[in-house]
Structures are given as structure tokens and as C-alpha cells.
Amino acid sequence: MTLPAVPASRLGRYGRLPALAGPSFLTIGFFARLPLAMLTVGALTLVTAVSGSVATGGFAAGAVGVGSALGAPLLGYLADRTGQRPVLLISAILNTIAIALVVTASYTVPDFTATSTALILGAAFGMGLTCPQIGPLARVRWIALTRGTQRGDLDTALSYESTADELTFVLGPALVGLLASVIAPWLPLTLAAVLTVIMVSAFAVHPTVQAVVPLSRRPHPAREGEPIVHRREPGSRRFWLLVPLPVLGMVAMGTFFGSTQTALIAFAGEFGAATSAGLLYAVMGLSSAAAALSVAYWPARLSASFRWIISAGGMSLLSLFLFIPQEVPLMLLVLFVLGIPVGPTMVTIFSIGSLVAPKELMGTVMTLLASGIVAGTAIGAAVAGTLAEANGFSAAFVVPVAAAGALLVLGFVSLAVPRQHQSD
Incomplete structure (x- = not known):
């Protein structure tokens, strides 16, 4: 795919993104990822409302999370092998069917017996397993689109993608709560299904998909008689040994998110307002999203590893203030300030992931990073919930502090990664 000349824009670096990918790509990509942010909370809300059991609703939400964590890298691998378009279109159809099964089963089963509950949980698992991975696959497209363009274009694109993720995971649950409380608990999942059919399909057929060449269409030099040149490239398979580094970083990031959410529920519960914990958490999400945009303007001489260390160091320091309020x-003030280093940390870990990932399996690695967040969120929520129940909300805040510390340690470990690539 030939890249067009990118004109200057009054919007600065972010004005280059629609010029690189087309004016509709940002809008389509944003709304196409919104269903992922609605499915977990949507399943929790619907099943709880219909069954009258928070525990059953929690199991349904957990089934969505487990399915998503397992399905994301599988969909990423299939996209690398066969192309994003067929994988996205098929997953959109299967995901819509799974959503319909969850809604239908929730209302048509005579009672929530073990069998009927298992049916709903199985459908919820399928809903997570087949959910199209728009964020990771959009990053794969940006990596391809920005190859050979101005230095800093990729950081700008990844900054935007992290901001879009943050905003959707703030707006998604809020939209679920609004629609379920004002109209009906089945409506959020129905809207997610409609968005999946329309927006994911639009994302699948968008012209940017041509920038990513799947393995099935790549030439094989040995078969064509071309010489095989052995050289160390950032995308060579030898760097698979480095892939666990950003994956572990995302697990730690997810642990930070999940434990903070859970600890805030316990904190708000002290004031009889546990249901408002989502609003508290949204404050951190908004400052994090805004700060993620700033990464595009950080000095180019600052390597990704040093950005990781600086941002994770800020998280480690500021997370200590969670014990004060x-x-x-x-x-609210502490959460707003704490969110400032969170966004840049996420952007940087995705940047490291793009450095160490084999080029031919970029989608697999990007979806592995997304799965790391999901798995870490579950870990953080479980550990923080146990501590909060036993010792109160202050004990639960130990978990995000520990997760931020782990991110800082991994940041120092990452110092070798860019240097290895830059020296090749």
C-alpha cells in the first residue's frame, strides 16, 4: 500500500492521523471498540436485574472477562495469518449471536437453576471469546501506516489509541448504567450488538486494512529463488523472548486498574455510596486519557524505556496518596492527579510491544497485551476485594501501590530493549 503525502495541519501532530488513515478511520475505530467496554458491565447489569442475584451477575461478568482474555490472542493470531477483514467480519457475526443468546436466555429460562445458569454463563463466555479486538488491531494498522513516515507518528497514533481506549472504558459503563436504569436492562447489550454489526463491519472493510499484509499473502523468498539474508531485525523471531516483558507490564497495569476499582467500591461504601465508585474511577480515567495525548509531544530523544520508568515512577509515588483521603x-483530587502518569505508561508499554513483536505476528502480540490487561484486572479485583473485606478499604489500596511498583521494576528491565533494536 502506497502511503500518501501527509500535509501539515493546524491540529499539529494529531492532524496527521486522519491524513494517514483517512478522515473516517478515527470515528469508526472509536465506536467499533465501544461494545467491548459495554459487554462485561452489560452482562453484570442484565443478569443481576433478571435473576435478582448479584453473585450470578458477577459470574456472568467474569465469564465475559475470561472469554475475552482467551479469545483476544486467538483472534489476533488468526488476523495475522488470514487478514483482519475476514476475522473481524466473522467475529462480529458470532459476537452478535452470542449477545442475542445472553439476552434471550436471561429472559426465557423459567428459573435460574444450575442448568439454565450454566447456559447463560456459556453464552456470556462466548460473548467475550468472540468480541472483535478493535483497539489492538487498530494499533497494528497504525504500525504499518506509520512505517517510513515522520519520526513520532507512531507515538502520536498510539497515544490517540490509548486515549480512545480510556474514553470508551469510561463512557461504556456509564452508558450501560444510564440505559439500564432509565429504559431496560436488556437495552445496553442490544445496543452493543447493533454497534458491533455496523461499526465493526465498517472497520473491517476500511481501506486501512490493506496496509497490513497477512502471512498467507506474503512471498516466500526461498521458494522464489531469492537469497535469504540473515540479519537482526526488530521483527525477527528471536525477539519472542522479549515479548513477555510488555505482556507482564499490561498484567501489572490491569492489576492496578482492577484493584483501584475494587478499593474505591469499598471506600465509597463507607459513605453508603458504593454504586458511585464508578464515577470516582472515571475521574482518574479522564486525566489518564488527557495525559496519554501528551506523549506525542514528549522529546524524541527520550527512549520508550525511559518514558516507562518516568511514568511508572510517577504512578508509584502518587499511588501512595491513596491512603490519605x-x-x-x-x-477525587488524588485520583485526578494519579491518572496523569497512567495514560503515558500505557502508551509506552504498547510502544515497547511494537518494538519487540515479530512483524508477521504483530496482531498476536497486540492482542496479548490487551489480554494482559483483562487478566490483571481480574487478579487485582480479587486480591483487593479479599483485603477490603478482611481489613477495610485502606488495606485494599496496597494492591495498586504494589502493581505500580511492579511496573517501575519492569520499566528498568526494559532499558535493554530499545538499545538492542537501535544498535542492530
Whole structure:
């Protein structure tokens, strides 16, 4: 795919993105990823409302999360092998069917017996397993589109993608809560299905898909008589040994997210407002999203590893302030400030992932990073919930502090990665 000349824009570096990918790509990509942010909370809300059991709703939400964590790298691998378009179109159809099964089974089963509950949980698992992975696959397209363009274009694109992820995971649950409470608990999942059919399909057929060449259509030099040149490239298979580094980083990031959410529920519960914990968490999400955009303007001489260390160091320091607030207004301030280093940390880990991933399996690695967040969120929520129940919300805040510390340690470990690539 030949890259067009990219004109200057009054929007600066972010104005280059629609010029590189087309004016519709950002809008389509944003709304196509919104269903992923609605499925977990949507399943929790629907099943809880219909069954009257928070535990059953929690199991349904957990089934969605497990399915997503397992399905994401599988879909990424299939996209690398056969191309994004067929994988996205098929997953959109299967995901819509799974959503319809969850909604239908929730309302048509006579009662929530073990058998009927298993049916709903199985459908919820399928809903997560088949959910199209728009964020990771959009990053794969940006990596291809920005290859050979101005230095900093990839960081700008990844900054935008992290901001889009943050905003959808703030807006998605809020939209679920609004629609379920004002209209009906089945509506959020139905809307997610409609968005999947329309927006994921539009994303699948968008012209940018041509920038990513799947393995099935790549030439084989040995078969064509061309010489095989052995050289160390950033995308060579030898760097698979480095892939666990950003994956572990995303597990730690997910642990930070899940434990913070759970600890905030316990904190808000002290004031009889546990249901408002999502609003507290949204404050951190908004500052994180805004800060992610700033990464595009960080000095180019600052390597990804040093960005990781600086951002994770800020998270480690500021997370200690979570122990201080004993009232909601002060907690809002702490969360807003804490969110500032969170966004840049996420952007940087994705940048490291793009450095160490084999070029031919970029989608697999990007979806592995997304799965790391999901798995870490579950870990963080479980550990923080146990600590909060036994010792109160202050004990639960130990988990995000520990997760931020782990991110800082991994940041120092990553120092070798860019240097190895730059020296090749």
C-alpha cells in the first residue's frame, strides 16, 4: 500500500492521523471498540436485574472477562495469518449471536437453576471469546501506516489509541448504567450488538486494512529463488523472548486498574455510596486519557524505556496518596492527579510491544497485551476485594501501590530493549 503525502495541519501532530488513515478511520475505530467496554458491565447489569442475584451477575461478568482474555490472542493470531477483514467480519457475526443468546436466555429460562445458569454463563463466555479486538488491531494498522513516515507518528497514533481506549472504558459503563436504569436492562447489550454489526463491519472493510499484509499473502523468498539474508531485525523471531516483558507490564497495569476499582467500591461504601465508585474511577480515567495525548509531544530523544520508568515512577509515588483521603472530595483530587502518569505508561508499554513483536505476528502480540490487561484486572479485583473485606478499604489500596511498583521494576528491565533494536 502506497502511503500518501501527509500535509501539515493546524491540529499539529494529531492532524496527521486522519491524513494517514483517512478522515473516517478515527470515528469508526472509536465506536467499533465501544461494545467491548459495554459487554462485561452489560452482562453484570442484565443478569443481576433478571435473576435478582448479584453473585450470578458477577459470574456472568467474569465469564465475559475470561472469554475475552482467551479469545483476544486467538483472534489476533488468526488476523495475522488470514487478514483482519475476514476475522473481524466473522467475529462480529458470532459476537452478535452470542449477545442475542445472553439476552434471550436471561429472559426465557423459567428459573435460574444450575442448568439454565450454566447456559447463560456459556453464552456470556462466548460473548467475550468472540468480541472483535478493535483497539489492538487498530494499533497494528497504525504500525504499518506509520512505517517510513515522520519520526513520532507512531507515538502520536498510539497515544490517540490509548486515549480512545480510556474514553470508551469510561463512557461504556456509564452508558450501560444510564440505559439500564432509565429504559431496560436488556437495552445496553442490544445496543452493543447493533454497534458491533455496523461499526465493526465498517472497520473491517476500511481501506486501512490493506496496509497490513497477512502471512498467507506474503512471498516466500526461498521458494522464489531469492537469497535469504540473515540479519537482526526488530521483527525477527528471536525477539519472542522479549515479548513477555510488555505482556507482564499490561498484567501489572490491569492489576492496578482492577484493584483501584475494587478499593474505591469499598471506600465509597463507607459513605453508603458504593454504586458511585464508578464515577470516582472515571475521574482518574479522564486525566489518564488527557495525559496519554501528551506523549506525542514528549522529546524524541527520550527512549520508550525511559518514558516507562518516568511514568511508572510517577504512578508509584502518587499511588501512595491513596491512603490519605478519608472523604470523597480529597479522593477525587488524588485520583485526578494519579491518572496523569497512567495514560503515558500505557502508551509506552504498547510502544515497547511494537518494538519487540515479530512483524508477521504483530496482531498476536497486540492482542496479548490487551489480554494482559483483562487478566490483571481480574487478579487485582480479587486480591483487593479479599483485603477490603478482611481489613477495610485502606488495606485494599496496597494492591495498586504494589502493581505500580511492579511496573517501575519492569520499566528498568526494559532499558535493554530499545538499545538492542537501535544498535542492530
